[in-house]
Amino acid sequence: MVAISGFAELDSSNSFELSGDTEVALYRSMLRIRYIEETLATLYKEKEMRTPTHFGVGQEGVAVGVCEALRKDDAIYTHHRCHTHYLAKGGNLLGLVAELYGRVDGCSQGRGGSVHLTDRSVGMLGSSPILGQGIALAVGTALAYQMDGINRVAASFFGEGTLDEGIAYECFNYAAVNKLPVLFVCENNFYATESPLKTRQPAGTELCDRARAFKVESQKVDGNDVAAVYDATLKAVERIRGGGGPFFLECETYRWLEHVGPMFDHELNRSYRTQAEVESWMLRCPVKRSAQRLLYKSIASQPQLDQWMAEVQSEMTVAVAQAKASPWPKPEDLFNNVY
Amino acid sequence: MERDANIFVTGIAVDYPSGIFGSTTDAVKRFGPKRVFDAPAMENALTGIAIGAAAVGKRPVIVHPRNDFMFLAFDMMINLAAKWKYMYGGNAGNVPIVVRAVIGKGWGQGASHSQSLQSALAHFPGLHVVMPAFPADAKGLMMSALKSDCPVIMLEHRTLYDTAGDVPEGEHYTPIGKAAVVRAGSDLTIVATSFMAYEALHAAEQLAKEGVSAEVVDVRSIRPLDEETILASVRKTGRLIVADTSWELCGFTSEVAALAAEKAFNALKAPVRRINVANCPAPVSQPLEKAFYPTATTIARAALSMLGKQTVTFGDIDRDDNFKGPY
Numbered sequence: 001m002v003a004i005s006g007f008a009e010l011d012s013s014n015s016f017e018l019s020g021d022t023e024v025a026l027y028r029s030m031l032r033i034r035y036i037e038e039t040l041a042t043l044y045k046e047k048e049m050r051t052p053t054h055f056g057v058g059q060e061g062v063a064v065g066v067c068e069a070l071r072k073d074d075a076i077y078t079h080h081r082c083h084t085h086y087l088a089k090g091g092n093l094l095g096l097v098a099e100l101y102g103r104v105d106g107c108s109q110g111r112g113g114s115v116h117l118t119d120r121s122v123g124m125l126g127s128s129p130i131l132g133q134g135i136a137l138a139v140g141t142a143l144a145y146q147m148d149g150i151n152r153v154a155a156s157f158f159g160e161g162t163l164d165e166g167i168a169y170e171c172f173n174y175a176a177v178n179k180l181p182v183l184f185v186c187e188n189n190f191y192a193t194e195s196p197l198k199t200r201q202p203a204g205t206e207l208c209d210r211a212r213a214f215k216v217e218s219q220k221v222d223g224n225d226v227a228a229v230y231d232a233t234l235k236a237v238e239r240i241r242g243g244g245g246p247f248f249l250e251c252e253t254y255r256w257l258e259h260v261g262p263m264f265d266h267e268l269n270r271s272y273r274t275q276a277e278v279e280s281w282m283l284r285c286p287v288k289r290s291a292q293r294l295l296y297k298s299i300a301s302q303p304q305l306d307q308w309m310a311e312v313q314s315e316m317t318v319a320v321a322q323a324k325a326s327p328w329p330k331p332e333d334l335f336n337n338v339y
Numbered sequence: 340m341e342r343d344a345n346i347f348v349t350g351i352a353v354d355y356p357s358g359i360f361g362s363t364t365d366a367v368k369r370f371g372p373k374r375v376f377d378a379p380a381m382e383n384a385l386t387g388i389a390i391g392a393a394a395v396g397k398r399p400v401i402v403h404p405r406n407d408f409m410f411l412a413f414d415m416m417i418n419l420a421a422k423w424k425y426m427y428g429g430n431a432g433n434v435p436i437v438v439r440a441v442i443g444k445g446w447g448q449g450a451s452h453s454q455s456l457q458s459a460l461a462h463f464p465g466l467h468v469v470m471p472a473f474p475a476d477a478k479g480l481m482m483s484a485l486k487s488d489c490p491v492i493m494l495e496h497r498t499l500y501d502t503a504g505d506v507p508e509g510e511h512y513t514p515i516g517k518a519a520v521v522r523a524g525s526d527l528t529i530v531a532t533s534f535m536a537y538e539a540l541h542a543a544e545q546l547a548k549e550g551v552s553a554e555v556v557d558v559r560s561i562r563p564l565d566e567e568t569i570l571a572s573v574r575k576t577g578r579l580i581v582a583d584t585s586w587e588l589c590g591f592t593s594e595v596a597a598l599a600a601e602k603a604f605n606a607l608k609a610p611v612r613r614i615n616v617a618n619c620p621a622p623v624s625q626p627l628e629k630a631f632y633p634t635a636t637t638i639a640r641a642a643l644s645m646l647g648k649q650t651v652t653f654g655d656i657d658r659d660d661n662f663k664g665p666y
Contacts, residue, residue: 006559026409035400042463045606051407076390085628088663099363107427107430108426108427108428108429108430108431109429109430110428111425111426111427111428112426112427113427116426116427118427118430118431120432125394125395125431126394126423126427126431128418128419130418130419131415132384132387133387133414133415133418133419136383136384136386136387136390136391136415136463137387137388137390137391137394137419138391139384139387139388139389139391140387140388140389140390140391140392140393140399141394141395143391143392144387144391144392144395144397144626145395147347147352147392147397149372154391166380167383167384167387168381170379170381170384170385171384171387171388173379173381174378174381174384174385174388177379201546207388240373336429337423337428337429337464338425338427338464338488339424339464339467339488
């Protein structure tokens, strides 16, 4: 487990004047996701969860910053590394944990696994591991909102690897032509599985320029600064709701664990990135930065932070116990929901 | 579209004056550009967009002027639409998209404007794949598709657009998954798809003149496949010819042959015969194109051969290829 203590040399300042309540909400959501993901990663090693799992540890700032700025009835679609978004949007915790254990209380009744999550009650419409699908889905949902005159936004989370897919550009173009209410959130964590940017993009590439080429308004933010993500999303969404058309947000962030699975790359002697690089990003931990800001601004005390942690631990302990106690799907139900 | 305001139609050329061989022309006039609108050439993205709209209550109809362009949409159709309900355990709702795609034939359509993809698509659980051969079913299957809660792919043969026939007024539903015995017979069964069902009927008419009573089953629906109707006919006649608009290997004709072998073997008096397009890409040059496609004559000759009768000259029983291009 990665310790969430010791605030070291972190930068406590930023230029975003958020209310204390907002700062607290952002922190608590990130803390909760961090603890849940780390707990799941630890439990994953027991080999009872049999579903390829892409942990989002380190990338919480993007999911939380965006989802806190959206409304509950706005829609999101996401990709294979989707637990962060599911939880940030308010997805049911037991639904996530039981899904990983393949049980009937899973959000997809044990049919989908880690990469096929949904919780329509909170606008988390679906996740898919096939690159680019979520972008098209969000554009289509935005098209439906526009046709029906519903003032909602559809958001799509995707990694920068998806910008290697042609479908991304087809969707940017279509959304811009039709001024659709869609938010494109690119989580640039610099690696597509284990391929670094330099093997996939010409030197000097700015992803925002690609979106701008299709007349999509764009902005790059520090994805590990949840306040920056939140602030940028609020402004983007306000613009979208006002009929301004699609918006592209590039959030630079970093995945701490291996592409798929619960280990650190260096534990498995993988050489595509160095332990030093990973550790340099761990110093920019979005959760720690948020905690430090709460303390620095005297919005919360250390005992208060500890109390929130205890609450998350308690919630997760219950969810894991419930998930493990949840029944397996019955073989005679194999064909349910094919049609 | 009158009954359900959530239906919209999109795809390349749907609002052109030519209106996909006239099939969308009236829809444009009656429902206007908000419900019938052109799209950029982005088959896969458009399909994903349709699924995203369907996920929140719309009933999109996508049209591909040729099957061949639909390969680019296989990811969305197969990886997403087909599996949506299942892989979210029924908790993400349904995505009832309808995909229409035209099968080209004649006037040198060639290798990449003539394919028909029913076998490939019917392979995947979660999709429904239908192929109307006659006018009443063109309406009836579309009406059923627009009421269905699952993704439906409707493959329409270009050659059949100018076929005349009775079409019921008002609400008319052809059930998806139900074949039709379009001609009763006792000597052999011809199970056929789309254009080949039309050709099979003509073959049966000529065979009758030779004293052969052929039963013709228009399957109409590839998935789900109406095994019951096919097997009942095979058990009655004891002989089976299967004719399809695509290739043999791993295809529809092989599927039906396997069905007969597994479930009606004891009723078979002769080996099953499959009739397909030639085992090569579609050529352009006229004599090659003629050699590539099976016709009513191909079916009739196969029937006589199966019955041990001498081949006769059937005359000109094959449908005229009266299509004059340009596309």
